[in-house]
Amino acid sequence: MDLKEVEILGADIDAHWYYRSKARAVRRLLRSSNVGTILDVGAGSGFFSRDLLTHTGARAAWCVDTSYNADAEASVAGKPLHFRKELAPVAADLVLLMDVLEHVDDDAGLLRACLAQVPAGCRFLITVPAFNFLWSGHDVFLEHRRRYTLAGLERVVSAAGLRIHRGHYYFGSVFPLAAVLRLLRSRDEPARSDLKRHHAVTNSLLSAVCAAECALMRLNRLAGLSVFCLAEKC
Secondary structure, three states, X not given: OOHHHHHHHHXXXXXXXXXXXXXXXXXXXXXXXXXXXXXXXXXXXXXXXXXXXXXXXXXXXXXXXXXXXXXXEEEEOOEEEEEEOOOOXXXXXXXXXXXOXXXXXXXXXXXXXXXXXXXXXXXXXXXXXXOHHHOOHHHHHOOOOOOEOHHHHHHHHHHOOEEEEEEEEEOOXXXXXXXXXXXXXXXXXXXXXXXXXXXXXXXXXXXXXXXXXXXXXXXXXXXXXXXXXXXXXX
């Protein structure tokens, strides 16, 4: 996750409908997986690792991000959380790449670099923003290189040498409104984030809508604001 968005939301990030919903979708997608150790690449604040350590049987997490000032140690729910500036070998069961690939020129190359650090059988959960036609000042602000279709992400994942288990879109329930709002804007608009703090009622309403979508998200290969892919190192 991007530290720029953490700066915008601050302590409200845990209550924001977007992050609450995405964390819920991650847990649902992984609920049949036996996750012990997480390698969270491009982790930012470690939001998703923290959520998994709190709400699942995951025992430890390694958060890697080149933007950290220094290596550090923390704990969540009595479980170790390690922050590192550089990627290194980890005996991980799960690699998280939450909205990371769109930031780098060589997305398949980054995946291959991660593959080299984890054992066979390790699962990869990858999310990226969907559809280039939704490009806006939000992408410029976050320094994105591209957005993806589901088929496009699956090609990158396969090219990196991963075996795909499943892929789908998410945030399909809010996609129509978001798409209309994006398309009404000029592609030359100023670089700024779409993320903002909301009233508790708005957060609750949007969270409920997205929670209802979770039950069917695995079937959604049509449209959404985010692309999810679950894959495995053979």
